Amino acid sequence: MGDAQRRYGGLAADSLGTDGDRPPLVLLHGLTYDRSQWGPTLGALATLDPDRRVLALDLPGHGGSPARDAYGARDVTDVIHEAVTDAGLDRPVMVGHSLGGAMATIYAARYPSRGVVNVDQPLTLGPFGGFLRRNEPVLRSPEYLRVWGSLLDGMGIDGLPPAAQELVRTATTPRQDLLLGYWNDILVTTDEAFTEQRRRDLERIRSLGIPYHYVTGRDPSPAYRAWLESALPDVTVDVLPGGGGHFPHLADPAALARIIAGIGTDSAGAR
Incomplete structure (x- = not known):
């Protein structure tokens, strides 16, 4: 699968494959990573589904994409749509x-899409919202990396293959403006309002x-699964056997590639 590093809608991207059926x-x-995290999945996909048209983007402020003054979800999905349009893609499958994963979900609710693959991003806040709000003073201080580090400790990185561990630990830029910008919606919104928006x-x-x-590397809690299925009864929950904590796509990229290759290939989701 050939590739070319380009910009679409102002976002840095790897454009792979060719248009087809x-x-x-x-x-x-x-958050804080870049499109290089998809390398193992793209390698598996190239074997399984050669020359599939793929656009791997750097989100605003990440990798080679320019920073913005704000990173609200609607603004970011607008920028993503500009990139999708600039690349000439018709109703893509959104994988995040x-x-x-949150951005892929919000995008599909707003713009034409043929499928969503959400990799380990719960859409309710649970304890996370309270954790961020309690630590907001630290997030806004020179000690902000303490907050990021405490989150990394719970992501199961040590269970990944060595090359994947290296990718997670090195190909990341936990800048303060990114953490505050992308988490601002959580900091200024109640848990109830945030969850209701994701339900909608x-x-x-x-x-x-x-x-x-x-897609997750561990069984979702019964409460979260019940919430998800109440909003979206036809949701497919895929628990990858490779585990990988918060990074199942790096623990078992071939399994994720199989899911991606199969979704959206029929008339479902066409609009």
Whole structure:
């Protein structure tokens, strides 16, 4: 699969493959990372589904993409849509890890899409919202990396293969402006309002018949699974056998590639 590093809608990107009868894929990485995190998945996909059209983007402020004054979810998904449009993609399958999973979900609720693959991004805040708000003074101080480090400790990085561990630990830029910017929606919104907005996004996706996969390396809690299925009864929950904590796409990229290759290849989700 050939590739070319380009810019679409102002965002740095790897543009792979050629247009064909299979829906194109758009890959969105997690907070503080960049499109290089998709390398193992793209390698597996190249074997499974050669020459599939793929656009792997650096989110605003990440990798080679320019910073912005604000990183609200609607603004960021608008920029992503500019890149999708500039690349000439028609109703892509949106694939995102962590923050990227949230952006893929919000994108599909707002713009034409043929599927969503959300890799380990719960759409309710749970304890996370309270944790961020309690630590907001630290996040705004020179000690902000203490907050980021405490989150990394719970992501299961030590269970990844050595090369994947290296990628997670080195290909990251935990800048203060990114953490505060992308988490601002959480800091200024109540848990109830935040969760209700995500529910509306899922109900919109349901109404459009867009296939939705929630991919994780560990079984979701019964409470979260019940919430997810109440908003989106047809959701597919994929627990990858390789585990990988918060990074199942790096623990078992071949399994994720199989999921991605299969979603959105029929008429479901066309609009």
